[in-house]
Each structure stands twice: as structure tokens, then as C-alpha cells.
Amino acid sequence: MKSSAFHCEPVDAGRPPSARPLRLLIVSGCLFLAACIGSTAPALGQSARPGTAPKGANRGPADNFTGVVWVKPLVPPGSRTDCIVSEVTFEAKGRTVWHKHPNGQILVVTQGTGYYQEKGKPIRIIRQGESVDIAPQVVHWHGAGPNGRLTHIAIIPNVSRGGAVNWMQPVTDQEYGQAK
């Protein structure tokens, strides 16, 4: 690019001096905004915009989830590993109903911050980079916090021996609101 392209002095000739800092601010702001937009590139198949479906994901059924939850199958039933693996994205306040797994479950948080709770225990805050190792038959729920998305990988092992999951009753707003 030629340096003359940046020489805009003649355009300013009739303007007051105070217009120049303003222009500087506007141009800087636009560049800053462009960089920020560029930085929102999503991890995994996640869509950049909360509220819209991540690529390859569908809405989780209302019987199993409260609020808006997206499920992207990564390893469907029938794998010779005997695992089912999914990427699950919860919009703010989205959550599973209470449930348990005959052979347990592992969660690996890949984006955001959210909640995990086992029946009778306090709500645990779970963050990007953390995992949760859930023992067989432990009744629990997981989901996003109130202010933003949570995405985790969900691994269910040994599905041919006893099934994948037993869904139970919804997590009430009162139960959800007990997070500290």
C-alpha cells in the first residue's frame, strides 16, 4: 500500500483542529473492534453467537434439559469402544434434569464456566480445563451459570452394559439458585 493513501491532510484543511483526535479515536476503535470480533473464533464446533446452534448440534429434548441446550454427537451409540461421546453446549441457565448413569460419566469443560451438583452436596463451579469423574449411579446435574455459556465433552462408558443414562426430575429454579 502506498504511503500516500494515508495522507489525508487536504481533507482536514477546513476542519477545526479538534476533529483530528476524534478521527484518530474512531479509526482506532474500529481496528480494536475488528480484532475483538476476530478473537471470538469458537473452539470445537461451537458457534460464535450464544443462542444459535453450534455446527453439527441439535436442541437437546425438553424432557432431559431445562432452557436452551445444544448436543453435538461426536461418537454415537454403536462404537466398538462402547462409549457415547457428545459435545454439549448450555446457554446461560441451561441445565440437565437430575439423572444418573449405570456406568458413570466423565465431563471435560472446553469453554466457559458452569455448575455441577451431586444429590445432597453443594453446587460445584466447573471451569474450562477441568474435568468431572462421576461414579456409577450417582444422581447429579450439570449446566451453565446464569451469565454465559458452558461447553463440555460428555463421555458415557460401557453403554452396552446397563445403558447410558436414567433421566429423572427437573432441577428447580430454587435448586439452581443455591449456587454460591
Add this chain to the structure above:
Amino acid sequence: MKSSAFHCEPVDAGRPPSARPLRLLIVSGCLFLAACIGSTAPALGQSARPGTAPKGANRGPADNFTGVVWVKPLVPPGSRTDCIVSEVTFEAKGRTVWHKHPNGQILVVTQGTGYYQEKGKPIRIIRQGESVDIAPQVVHWHGAGPNGRLTHIAIIPNVSRGGAVNWMQPVTDQEYGQAK
């Protein structure tokens, strides 16, 4: 911030007009750079700088890996799910040796682009958001491409029944170089 803080006209009074677009460029560039640095926040426990250990990770042993590979345990041996789960980060050209798993393995790519190959088949390019479902006893290797990091979650199921992994010979530079 007071608007007068941006009024720098008196400082420029003795400078030629061409200095102003230059200053505008410098300030814009700095803001752009700041936004870009902010956008490099790593996913999972990954460190921002290639070549340095991700948080919670240690170097994979030279017997099992070629080049620089970092392994962060997420679910260690002994889980009631009977799975071992790790986050593995390969620096450019880093890779496993050839190996197989008695009960298979699942990879979920969380950052970057890399390679996966089963013995006798072409190298497959694997990308962020993709998963690989590896059947029991299939001889294979995985690793980063030549120009950047790959991070994946590695899930090994049913480790109490036959073990986790059988390591074999290194992937030669000639084998690695066959990627297209």
C-alpha cells in the same frame, strides 16, 4: 476520562502535517496488537506459548512420543468409569509412536490441526471439533502437523480389561512426511 486528554494539537504545532497520519497509525497498531494478544487466551489447560508446558501437563516419555509432547491427566487410572482421559498437546512435528489399544480409543481435537494414521491407510488430517473413533487393536499414530500445535482429548475405555495401550516402534520421518 476527560475529552481534553485526547486534545494533543499543541504538541503537533511545530510538526509537519505528515506526522499526524503516522501517529494515528502507531496508536491504531498498538490497540490492534493489544486486542490480538488478548485473543490468544488458551483453551483448556493449554499454555499460550508453543514450546512451553500447558498448565498441569508434563512431557510425554521419549519411548512413547517423538518430539515435544505434553500430557495433562484429566482422569487418571482407577476411575470407576474404567476410563483414562488425558489432554495431549503435540508441538509441531510431535507425534506418538505406533501403538494400539486393547479396547480402542477416542480422540476429540480441541485445538489446532494434525495427523491421524492407521497402519496401511493414508494419513488423515484431523481438525478442531473433529473426533476419531479407533477400534480395538488397530495399529495407529497421531500427532501435530509440521507448522503448529495440536491438542486433543484422549479417552481410553475399559482399561481393567486388557490394559490401556501397547506401544510399538517410532513413526519415521519418511512415514510422517507422507501426509498430503
